[in-house]
Amino acid sequence: MIDRNISVLIPDGEAPVLMIVLNCLSEVRGIKIHVMSDDNEIPMKHSNKVHKFSFYPKTTNTDFINHINKEVDKYNIDVIMPIFEDAIRVILEHKDLISSINKLALLPSYENFNTANNKGLLNKHLAENNLPFPKTQMIDKGVDFDIKTVDFPVLVKPAEGIGGGNGIDVFRDKSGLNEFLNSDKFNCTYLIQDYVEGYDIDCSVLCKNGEILAYTIQKPNMFGNSKYAPQISFEFLENDVLFKDVEKLMKTLNWSGVAHLDMRYDKNANNFKVIEVNPRFWGSVEASLFAGVNFPYLYAAASLGYEFDMPKYKFIDFMLMKGLVKSIKNDKSYLFKLNFIFKHTPMKYMLNDLKPTFYRFSRFFMRKIRPKKNFQHFIINSL
Known part of the structure; x- marks a missing residue:
């Protein structure tokens, strides 16, 4: 697709998804990957996939943008590709300071990024656009909350941040929820959300101005330490009903860039409910690569203005390394497969x-x- 050698700058090399993004980009010849980080001890600085690693101590957001400008000028970078929330937010806030704005990868507007990233704002957006999601209420420390409005069981989780399934609890009665509300765990804005009887299913997308350029759908069949932890094994599949909901959401957000949507099938309502949107690269990017969709490469290509047909993906099973380790612990025969x-x-x-x-x-x-x-x-x- 890309008919020349290109250089990609990842300005947030400290991001936990760096390794998997590098693995995907390294599948394509002619891409020189430059990594910038505020952590000089990241293991991937030693990777043979990294053409150039640059360390800049963490200071101010303005300095971060200046460091990006310096790298772009020094190494004639073609695409500036942030891969995680923090860097994306800073770049969107300070786009006016980026010298070569035409080299910035596809990104949503600052407003739409915040809408997708904040669970409370996202739920408001979903309601306004008639998209299915679990009944949700926002609660803050020190603010009166009427527990009588809750229909149990409910899922309680932070409105923003944390991730990895951390901070999520299910409460099946008033006593458990009351205990949480009066504990030290209740230390930020939380969502109380109807617990959906059904199963998890996810959709990964690459978009430009609200149009989906590439996607994969996957259903987890193994999780980490809890069922709220990230998936570590899953199967790829197709579902037209789910895709139409995702298509509508991305269009209403006028989304540009990548995103990963956590969804859940509601067996009682017989629909797919949007749980949250991760507005950055996700932990199973490699899995999509094996299925036939190289999101990081397509992201770079789309950001450079290249057009391509929507890729088809294979309906395969895939395990992350944690899934393989867990499988081997449960069944030693996996060592020989x-x-x-x-x-x-x-x-x-x-x-x-x-x-x-x-x-x-x-x-x-x-x-x-x-x-x-x-x-x-x-x-x-x-x-």
Whole structure:
């Protein structure tokens, strides 16, 4: 698709999804990946997929933008591609300070980014646009709340931030909810949301001005430490009803860029309810790659103005590495399913790029022994 060598700058290399975005971009020849970070110790700085790593200590938002401008000028960057919420928010707030605004990847407006990222604002938007979502109420510490308005069971979760399933609880009666409201856990704005009987299902998208350019739909079949933790194994499938709801939501948000929508099938209402929108790259980006949709590459291509047909994806099963580990613990025979491991897990990327893995292991090991710095210095320099 892209007919020349290009350079991509990821300005938020400290983001937890860096490794999987790098793995996807590295599948395409001719892409030079530049990574900028406020953490000089990230394992992926040692990756053979990174053309150039630059460290800038974290200071002000203005400095962050200036550092981006410096990298763009110094290395003739073609696309500035932030990959996580914090950097995206800062860039949208200070777009006027970016010297080469034409090189910025597709992004939504600041207002629509905040609407998607904040669960309370998102629910208001869903209601205004007649899109299905669980009945939701906002509650704040110190503000009177009438518990009689709650229909149990309910899901309680922070209105913004945290992620990874953290801070989410289900309450089936008034006593449990009252205990939470009077505890130290209640320390930010929370949502009280009707608990939906059914199953989780997700949709990942790449959009431009509200139009979906690429997407995948996946249904989880294994979670991490709890059913509210991120999915670690899933199957890809198609669902026209769900897609039409996603299409409408992206259009009403006039969305540009990538997003991952957490949804849930309501078996009682027989519809798909929007739970939340992650307005950035997500933890299963590699899975979509294996299914046939390379979101990071398509994101770069679309941002450069290239047009392409909507890619079709395969209906495969996929496990993240945590899913594979969990499966092996439960069934040792998975150790011998090599064909599955290399075609349905990210194992090949770990084996093709061992230095970050070794560095990550050495950092973990360093915490267990003393002296720390000298041994780590020896380990890293010996690679």
